[in-house]
Amino acid sequence: MMKKIVLPLFVLFSMVIPYTLNAQKTSLVILNADLTKDTISRHIYGNFSEHLGHCIYGGIWVGENSPIPNTRGIRNDVVEALKRLNIPNLRWPGGCFADEYHWMDGIGPRAARPKMVNTHWGGVVEDNSFGTHEFLDLCEQVGTEPYICGNLGSGSVEEMSKWVEYITFDGQSPMAELRKQNGRDKPWKVSLWGVGNENWGCGGNMTAEFYADQYKRYATYCRNYGNNRLFKIAGGANTNDYNWTETLMKNVSINMMGGISLHYYTVPGTWDKKGSATNFTEKEYFSTLKSTLYMEELVTRHSAIMDQYDPQKKVALFVDEWGTWYDVEPGTNPGFLFQQNSMRDALVAAINLNIFNNHCDRVGGANIAQMVNVLQSIIFTDGDKMVLTPTYYIFEMYKVHQQAALIPLNFESPEYVFEGKSIPAVTASASRDKKGTVHVTFTQADPHNEVEITLDIRGLQTGSVKGSVLTAKELNAHNTFENPEVIKTQVFTSVKQNKNLLTVKLPPASIVTLELN
Numbered sequence: 001m002m003k004k005i006v007l008p009l010f011v012l013f014s015m016v017i018p019y020t021l022n023a024q025k026t027s028l029v030i031l032n033a034d035l036t037k038d039t040i041s042r043h044i045y046g047n048f049s050e051h052l053g054h055c056i057y058g059g060i061w062v063g064e065n066s067p068i069p070n071t072r073g074i075r076n077d078v079v080e081a082l083k084r085l086n087i088p089n090l091r092w093p094g095g096c097f098a099d100e101y102h103w104m105d106g107i108g109p110r111a112a113r114p115k116m117v118n119t120h121w122g123g124v125v126e127d128n129s130f131g132t133h134e135f136l137d138l139c140e141q142v143g144t145e146p147y148i149c150g151n152l153g154s155g156s157v158e159e160m161s162k163w164v165e166y167i168t169f170d171g172q173s174p175m176a177e178l179r180k181q182n183g184r185d186k187p188w189k190v191s192l193w194g195v196g197n198e199n200w201g202c203g204g205n206m207t208a209e210f211y212a213d214q215y216k217r218y219a220t221y222c223r224n225y226g227n228n229r230l231f232k233i234a235g236g237a238n239t240n241d242y243n244w245t246e247t248l249m250k251n252v253s254i255n256m257m258g259g260i261s262l263h264y265y266t267v268p269g270t271w272d273k274k275g276s277a278t279n280f281t282e283k284e285y286f287s288t289l290k291s292t293l294y295m296e297e298l299v300t301r302h303s304a305i306m307d308q309y310d311p312q313k314k315v316a317l318f319v320d321e322w323g324t325w326y327d328v329e330p331g332t333n334p335g336f337l338f339q340q341n342s343m344r345d346a347l348v349a350a351i352n353l354n355i356f357n358n359h360c361d362r363v364g365g366a367n368i369a370q371m372v373n374v375l376q377s378i379i380f381t382d383g384d385k386m387v388l389t390p391t392y393y394i395f396e397m398y399k400v401h402q403q404a405a406l407i408p409l410n411f412e413s414p415e416y417v418f419e420g421k422s423i424p425a426v427t428a429s430a431s432r433d434k435k436g437t438v439h440v441t442f443t444q445a446d447p448h449n450e451v452e453i454t455l456d457i458r459g460l461q462t463g464s465v466k467g468s469v470l471t472a473k474e475l476n477a478h479n480t481f482e483n484p485e486v487i488k489t490q491v492f493t494s495v496k497q498n499k500n501l502l503t504v505k506l507p508p509a510s511i512v513t514l515e516l517n
């Protein structure tokens with residue numbers, strides 16, 4: 001069957017996105033609902049907001065005097081959209097920005113706060129109007145945990161130590177007094193605390209050995225005040241720098257670290273020529289998904305190293321920056337990293353989340369980069385307008401896995417073959433929540449073929465089955481302010497039930513969530 005699609009000429013020349021159904025492929029998936037073991041940490045569904053482009057300014061913070069509806073300067077529409085996702089944590093203030101950020105510049109009366117240059121991101125003026133109080137207010141409005149990344153690269157041990165005291169100490173001390181003077185009597189609760197960011201690069205160009213020593217110095221003075229307990233996360237490896245992970249595990253006691261981070265971005269091309277977010281060929285689509293599937297190997301190998309030093313898996317792997325990174329949209333500031341978000345991004349998000357779920361014995365957290373208007377965003381804003389991206393809908397479809405028990409799945413995926421190369425067409429993860437409801441999430445990358453799954457459910461009397469699907473006619477389909485609902489979650493009906501055997505037809509290029517009761 002050949003579907004007729006009408007595309008503008010420039011698209012036809014640059015993109016190969018034929019929705020030709022060639023053949024049906026099949027796979028048998030065995031789900032043992034009673035064989036659950038590890039819990040999928042809700043923190044896998046974390047987000048990231050850096051002082052970069054229009055993530056904070058415009059995307060989140062508009063100021064109290066803005067005509068855009070806001071609560072104490074924070075946009076109401078964005079907060080409402082975020083609340084629907086049950087976002088477990090929000091990382092801030094960077095990224096590279098974190099290792100140049102001096103938190104004391106961002107407290108006190110806004111008019112008196114010093115201005116600085118944001119050297120990493122466009123060289124723009126940062127007026128510090130969004131600082132510690134504003135960020136923690138945002139977290140309270142959204143109902144999410146703050147994940148603060150301290151400055152190890154250009155800051156000092158004293159500065160980081162005082163930040164912890166300012167936020168969390170409930171007693172008499174210079175920093176607690178200063179906080180009170182600035183209008184906050186009671187301390188906040190902050191657990192997730194990053195000790196530097198990318199310290200192999202923008203966070204100080206350090207060797208792994210040097211960073212390990214620095215980590216110990218800084219972490220020592222980040223104190224647990226009262227009943228606040230810090231979960232300290234060491235700045236971890238870039239992609240496949242396994243030596244970095246090994247050096248940290250070897251040199252830092254596992255009692256001193258809650259987690260180690262890992263950063264990996266999905267880039268279809270090279271860093272010099274990454275490729276367009278919406279104007280791409282099937283070759284680029286294929287290479288994007290291949291590049292994203294590499295996360296499986298990265299997580300497996302970093303985890304294996306951690307296992308040698310921490311067999312009881314006390315230290316979590318925090319993939320606290322992941323997502324797609326394309327060329328910026330034409331005409332936008334190259335330092336603002338603004339890119340569109342399409343059906344392809346939805347698949348990338350869903351594949352990564354399936355990988356993290358399946359590795360939840362070690363992956364204790366992850367943060368998509370970034371929440372609003374930067375890289376693989378879940379939300380775009382422009383003035384008073386807001387639109388939800390395909391990636392937003394994936395977080396909505398997958399939130400059911402948060403704090404649920406992982407159900408390992410056994411299956412062999414059919415291949416998606418392109419120009420003689422192949423990747424698995426299907427990825428999946430499954431979990432059982434506290435009420436006993438089982439959720440299965442599938443990704444199906446092959447844009448030409450439907451995949452028929454036979455889901456053999458064991459250890460559960462399956463009653464009702466419900467489903468939702470995210471798919472689109474074109475791989476580069478995306479939501480805009482003018483057309484905000486080109487892609488959104490739909491009810492999924494291509495499932496037939498015969499007692500505990502389900503036949504599920506996954507459409508070409510789609511994400512499907514099933515709920516089994």
Ligand code: AHR
Pocket residue numbers: 050094095096097197198321369370375
């Ligand atoms: O997310 C954009 C940047 O990517 C972050 O600031 C940095 O940590 C990473 O290199």
